[in-house]
Amino acid sequence: MPIAIKDIFCTRGVKTTCSSRMLANFVPPYDSTVVKRLKDAGAVILGKLNMDEFAMGSSTENSAFFKTLNPWDTSCVPGGSSGGSAAAVAAGLCAASIGTDTGGSIRQPASFCGVVGLKPTYGRVSRYGMIAFASSLDQGGPITKDVTDAAMLLNVMAGSDPLDSTSVDAPVPDYARGLKDGVKGLKIGIPKEYFIEGLDREVEGAVNGAIDALKASGAETVGVSLPHTEYAVGVYYLVATAEASSNLARYDGVKYGLRVDNAAGLLGMYRATRDRGFGAEVKRRIMLGTYSLSAGYYDAYYKKASEVRTLVKRDFDEAFKKCDVILTPTSPTAAFRLGEKVADPLTMYLSDIFTISCNLAGIPGMSLPCGFTSKGLPIGLQLLGRPMDEATLLRAAYTYEQGAGWHKKRPAL
Amino acid sequence: MPITKKDVEHVAELARLALTEEEKELYTGQLQRILDYVETLSGVNTRGVPPTTYTVPERKAVRADTVIGSIPQEDALSNAPEKAKGCFRVPRIIE
Numbered sequence: 457m458p459i460a461i462k463d464i465f466c467t468r469g470v471k472t473t474c475s476s477r478m479l480a481n482f483v484p485p486y487d488s489t490v491v492k493r494l495k496d497a498g499a500v501i502l503g504k505l506n507m508d509e510f511a512m513g514s515s516t517e518n519s520a521f522f523k524t525l526n527p528w529d530t531s532c533v534p535g536g537s538s539g540g541s542a543a544a545v546a547a548g549l550c551a552a553s554i555g556t557d558t559g560g561s562i563r564q565p566a567s568f569c570g571v572v573g574l575k576p577t578y579g580r581v582s583r584y585g586m587i588a589f590a591s592s593l594d595q596g597g598p599i600t601k602d603v604t605d606a607a608m609l610l611n612v613m614a615g616s617d618p619l620d621s622t623s624v625d626a627p628v629p630d631y632a633r634g635l636k637d638g639v640k641g642l643k644i645g646i647p648k649e650y651f652i653e654g655l656d657r658e659v660e661g662a663v664n665g666a667i668d669a670l671k672a673s674g675a676e677t678v679g680v681s682l683p684h685t686e687y688a689v690g691v692y693y694l695v696a697t698a699e700a701s702s703n704l705a706r707y708d709g710v711k712y713g714l715r716v717d718n719a720a721g722l723l724g725m726y727r728a729t730r731d732r733g734f735g736a737e738v739k740r741r742i743m744l745g746t747y748s749l750s751a752g753y754y755d756a757y758y759k760k761a762s763e764v765r766t767l768v769k770r771d772f773d774e775a776f777k778k779c780d781v782i783l784t785p786t787s788p789t790a791a792f793r794l795g796e797k798v799a800d801p802l803t804m805y806l807s808d809i810f811t812i813s814c815n816l817a818g819i820p821g822m823s824l825p826c827g828f829t830s831k832g833l834p835i836g837l838q839l840l841g842r843p844m845d846e847a848t849l850l851r852a853a854y855t856y857e858q859g860a861g862w863h864k865k866r867p868a869l
Numbered sequence: 870m871p872i873t874k875k876d877v878e879h880v881a882e883l884a885r886l887a888l889t890e891e892e893k894e895l896y897t898g899q900l901q902r903i904l905d906y907v908e909t910l911s912g913v914n915t916r917g918v919p920p921t922t923y924t925v926p927e928r929k930a931v932r933a934d935t936v937i938g939s940i941p942q943e944d945a946l947s948n949a950p951e952k953a954k955g956c957f958r959v960p961r962i963i964e
C-alpha cells in the first residue's frame with residue numbers, strides 16, 4: 457500500500473523537517489515506531505507531507521516552506537496541522553497517509569478535505585520517533601479514503617512499544633472484523649454544548665442528517681451534557697503551550713538541526729539559532745507556555761488548567777455512562793479561505809473548539825464526511841468514543857458511510 | 870493580568886528567544902488577548918480536583934534493566950552542526 461507520512465515522523469535516512477527551518481536539513485538516523493510498523497507490514501513509504509510548523513496550527517499556513525491548498529477549492533486551506541496528509545489523500549496522491557493529532561490536527565483537516573481521519577486513544581499508538589509538540593496530548597493516526605482503510609491501518613499502527621513508556625500495554629483487536637456488525641441498539645450521545653451559536657447552518661444540517669441516518673439504521677440517540685466544553689480551548693492553549701515550551705527547549709543548535717553561531721558565546725548561539733529557526737506561531741506558543749510555567753503564574757495558569765482538564769475528562773466519563781459514542785460536528789464551519797485567520801491567532805485557535813476536548817480527555821475520536829456545503833466544500837462528522845474503544849467508533853462510522861456514500865465523491869482537480 | 874513589554878522581554882530571556890522590537894510589541898498584544906481569554910478558567914471551582922497530566926491510568930515507568938541496541942556514535946553525530954573527535958563541538962563556555 458503506497459502511504460505518505462506527515463513530516464513529523466522520523467524516517468531513517470529521509471529528511472524529516474516538521475515543516476520548520478530548524479530541522480530543514482535533519483536526516484534521522486532511525487525510524488519512528490509507526491513508520492517501522494508500516495514498513496514491516498509491507499507498506500511503501502511514498503514521501504513526507506507538509507504540515508504546520510511543529511504541528512502548531514489549524515490551516516497548514518504555518519509551514520516554513522510552502523502552503524498546501526484544499527483539493528476541493530484551491531482558494532481554501534486544507535485545515536491543519538496535518539493539512540498535507542488530508543489533502544494528499546483527498547487528491548489521490550497516495551492510498552492513505554499518517555497524521556498526528558494534538559488538538560484536532562487529524563480530524564479537522566480530514567473534515568475540511570472530505571476524508572476519514574482517526575485519532576486513537578492516547579497511548580494506543582507509539583509516539584517514539586514522532587517529534588513532540590505536547591507530549592500528554594499528541595497521538596498519531598491514519599487519514600484515509602474510507603473507514604475500512606482506517607481500520608486496517610490502525611491494525612498495523614496500534615500496540616504497546618517498549619520505546620514509549622506511555623504506550624498502552626493492551627492487546628490490539630482486529631479493528632476491521634466488526635465493521636459490518638451494524639448499529640442496532642447502539643446509544644449515540646448528542647451533546648448540547650456542541651450545537652451552539654456560531655455553528656454554520658449547513659454544517660448543522662448535514663450533521664443532523666447523519667443522526668437521522670444512524671437512527672434509521674437502528675441506533676438510538678440520547679441527549680448528553682459536557683458542561684465544561686466552553687473551557688476546553690483555554691485549558692488546551694495553556695497545557696499544550698506549556699508542554700511545547702519544554703519540548704522545544706531541545707532546539708539549541710548543539711546536537712542536530714540549525715545552528716546560527718554569531719560569536720556571542722553559547723547563550724548568543726542559542727538565541728540566534730532559535731530566533732532564525734522558529735516561525736512566528738511557534739515563538740508565540742513558546743512564549744505563552746514559558747509565561748504560564750514561570751514563577752508566580754504557574755498556579756493561576758498551568759495548574760488551574762490541569763485541574764479544569766480533570767473536569768473536562770469527568771464530563772466524558774459521565775456521558776459515556778449513558779451512551780456508547782458521542783456524535784458532534786468536527787468543526788463549526790467548512791474550510792475557510794487562505795489568509796482568512798492568519799492575522800488573529802485567537803480566532804484560529806477557536807476553529808478547534810469541537811476537537812480539543814477529546815485530546816484533553818485522551819479518548820479516541822474520528823472525523824468522516826457527512827455532506828457538502830452549497831459551495832461544494834466537504835463537511836465532517838465527529839464521533840468520540842470510550843478509551844480504547846476504537847472498534848465501536850469504526851463500526852458506527854462504517855455503517856453511516858456505507859449508507860451515505862460520501863466517500864465515493866472525489867474532487868475534480 | 871496585564872502583560873507589559875517588560876514581561877515579554879523576561880519570558881523571551883527565559884525561553885532563549887531573541888525578539889526584535891517589532892516582535893515584542895506584537896507578542897505583548899497577542900499574549901494579552903490570549904491570556905484575557907483563558908482568564909475564564911479562574912471562575913471554575915476546582916477545589917479538591919486533582920490535576921490531570923496524563924490520561925493513561927498505568928504507566929510503564931519501570932522496566933527490566935536489560936541492555937538493548939543503541940544508535941552508533943557515528944549516526945548520533947551525523948546531524949551535528951559541528952563535531953570534533955567524536956563529540957559535539959560548541960562555542961567555548963569556560964574562559
